Amino acid sequence: MLRWLPEDVSTYGHEIDSLFYLIYYITAATFILVTVLMVVFLVMYRERPGRRAIYSHGNTTLEIIWTIIPAAILIVLSFMSVNTWAKLKSEVPPSDFAIQVTAKQFNWDVFYPGPDGKLGTQDDIRFDNDVHVPVNKVVHIHLTASDVIHSFFIPNLRFKQDAVPGRTVTGWFEATKPGRYELPCAELCGFGHSGMKGWLHVHNAEDYAKWAAENLASKQQ
Amino acid sequence: MSQTVAAGATHAVHGHHEELGFWRTYIFSMDHKMIGRQFLFLGLFMLIIGGLLAMMVRWQLAWPETPVPGLSAIPEPYMYEGIIPPQTYNALFTMHATIMIFFVVMPIMVGCYGNFLIPLMIGTRDMAFPLLNMLSFWVGAVAGVIMLSSFFVVGGPAAAGWTGYATLSAKAAYTGVGMGQNLWIISLLVLGISSLMGSINYITTIVNMRAPGMTYFRMPLTVWSLFVTAILLLLALPVLTAALAMLLFDRTLGTSFFLPEGGGQPLLWQHMFWFFGHPEVYILVLPAMGVTSDLLSTFSRKPIFGYHAMAFSMIAIAFLSWIVWGHHMFISGMNPLLGTAFMMTTMVIAVPSAIKVFNWLGTLWGGNIRLTSPMLFALGFVSNFLIGGLSGIFMASTPVDIFIHDTYYIVAHFHYVVAGIIFALFAAVYYWFPKMFGRMMSEPLGKIHFALTYLFFNLTFFPMHFLGVGGHMRRIYNPTQYEFLQPLQDWNVFITISALLLGLSQVPFLINFIWSLFGGKKAERNPWQANTLEWSAPTPPPHGNFEVQPTVYRGPYEYSSPEVKEDWLPQDKPLAKGAAVRGH
């Protein structure tokens, strides 16, 4: 099942994936253990005439064991998750590259800073559904929505964040491989939800400079 | 006997000995068994509708924008010569989920079996408030009619998802649905009243009206689960009611609780909705767990493994279910610290569920297992709940949830849990059918039904994990619009074919159910040789249930007890001389 995961092109994607794998192995082992035991019991203890079931109400030791083991595993998983979560959400690497994305029914409005170099001003440069970023650079995305809740999802970056009207939420990522990645909306946003998608273009440094010169600099003059 | 006892008893003893007319017997009945049957028929009817809606959703996902066979008669703009437009598609999955959760699983597991079983299993004559009980059904039926009527209003039914996230649901312009969404809100408000009446009735009955000797820790786990469910319902639903009222005001009176342009907070809806919504999941699954526990013990001919642990784990689940709701909102933009807190509580709530699964295994161990159709369905529930529970750990981990949130992984997870309940539901139908209708259901048909349902259930829902891992978003109309989902489209076709076959697999059940109602073998009093009190009542139980007030001497799971030569020992069977009269 794991081979269906989309290719990971972000700096933190492997942490999410390794947590995913870890949980996958633990749950798969549990699943196999319980299922095999269940099938074995069903065969071994199927009804046979003249046999009588074991008259037992339980075993406290056993029950304590199978309470403590899952609890311990889950606590360890919590600790591991907390660290990754904090890294993704709280320890934001600083960056001078920020863009703003405003979601609306049914488009992504992508804003780059205009001549004043600041976001959220009149001279911001707007693109429809296309996000261009340089590779190996931390990108801050200020996400908001103008009508309903949307969700900015880039599967290859393991990035997903809801865009909530009336609030601006900031997310970050750092892409490690140039390319063109799909950017769907992941939260039901109306009848056009399904067609609402854009593209993330990750350029290497030269290509990005070229793109910026053509599309950003020209408009800045 | 003190004053209060007399007061409690007078409610139970309302000796209608006169024959009641048709209306009082079948329609406006105050007998808990008839009300239970009414809930069962309501739920099964809605199950057919909800299932057909799912089939349409699946058709669109496998073969997008092709005409659905047989539906060309539905006029524009709802269908275009059988082709489902996006607007209708959104309405379809919204109504599928709403109907399945609120009008199938709740009426059958809580409404039907709660009503039918609680008085029989605790050994009393009826519910504490028979009139309230009747009202509970009829108010629930009205809610169902309101919900169904929204299919016929201009703009079609609600299309904002069963979660009804604001702001999408808060303004008609965002979905294009006006009256339909209002009716959805009103229907759920009305259903809330029905559930409130039901849960008050259940709690009062269980606390006050247990048979002599029926202590709390001699109650069957089904009763325990319904007790805990009723408490959850009682305290969770009012918060949904408050949220729904605010949403309705936003839509009709011009308030702006959830609309940011008027100063509202869209996330507030999510908090209030999931504050109810997470306990709701346990409201749905706890009765299934209770029924499964009873059935596994009965058909393993063995006491349940760790009765107290089973009861306490249900209490623990209820206790913890109030503080985990935020795990539905990890990527909504809430405070990351809150996310951490909610992740931890969510991890903790997995423990009692694990205890239950292991104890079920322990029950099977060393048993003398009879693979009847109810037992097969109960085992099917355990196996599906195992998968659903384990896949839940993925989304409990906040970083992993970033990727799988709002994908088919979630869809797979909750169908394994919530649609998996359908196995416990069928188990309950097969098991208590003799007591409810006085006739046995056909075993061979039941086994065919189980085999087909189990196979196609897993073929339908397991591949959804693959889709989710591939990043397939839920609630999308047309997956072929996305390049990265192209390689997964074959799975969509596979799932749809399995789902259609899963639907067809229910035909043996329908035949079996209807045929057995009229032509099934007459059932004896205790066909499964079970211990709980309902089996010592006549089949089907008359008004007032028991010929004599049963007295309870032991717990419900005394199978293969060395004290008797047969392998069951009913709760109300006196063993030692004089035991029955002592204390009276």
Added chain:
Amino acid sequence: MVLCGALMAPATAHACAVCLTGAGNDSVADAFNLSVLFLMATPYTVVGAIVGWLVYANRRSAAKAKSEDGGEPLASLASLQKENGR
């Protein structure tokens, strides 16, 4: 509880000035936190109040019953109190 504290500690330490979510409108984030805490506490308060009342009423009626028929208290009620103690 200790465990919860231990788990929260790293997350609290990471709660930096540019905390991603809720940046800019801290009062709203605080408001949500407070509301969440309030909502988390209410079911326990309500259940606690009802159960407390039941236990109180139960003790009272048991005492009354004792004075009436002098029988020993029912074990079923004893177990009820334990269950309420959750």
Added chain:
Amino acid sequence: MARNSTARRLDETAPAAPGKRLEFGGGEPPAPPVRPNRPIGSNAWLATLMFLGAEAMFFAGLIGAFIVFRVGSAIWPPPFQPRLPVGITGVNTVILVFSAVTMHAALRSVRAGATARVSRMLAVTAVLGGVFLLIQGYEWAQLIHFGLTVSSSVYGGLFYTLIGFHALHVAGALIWLALVFIQAKSGRFSKQQHTGLRICVMYWTFVVALWPILYGLVYLY
């Protein structure tokens, strides 16, 4: 395990020391003699208690929403919105609280067997409740006149929703009280049998006790 199980017959002597505590996974308190389970109270009383729990949760939901808006805004009430009449509502609060006192006086009277006093006290309570509602209605008319409506701001919406739902509950309680009053007049309640009155007192007390909380939150905070 079997020895400690629920299987033990009622007349069997307890194997361990009497009063043994419940153990995890097994064990049972000493078996009781077979006798009816004593109801905790009358069914109606218990059901009312449950109903009040549900009502409390309903208002908790609304208060949770109120907290989000109140704590989340720096200026409250929002600019250009009329202030709420704290003084007259304060007087009204006293009136309502006093009605709870008279209501409990009615309950004490019925317990003391003073049936005539019961209906008198109920009448006083009803009048006080009616006065409360009238003053509220007058206030609402004034506020609407000054421009506070459900759609003028979240402030207005919250005010009318919270206070309105409470007023609805008072109105409902008044109708119930009227029915109980008629029953009291026709001599339905006696020293021994007065559950109908008792549960009405419970509901009335709940509605009254809720008010100072709402007053404190909506008017004073």
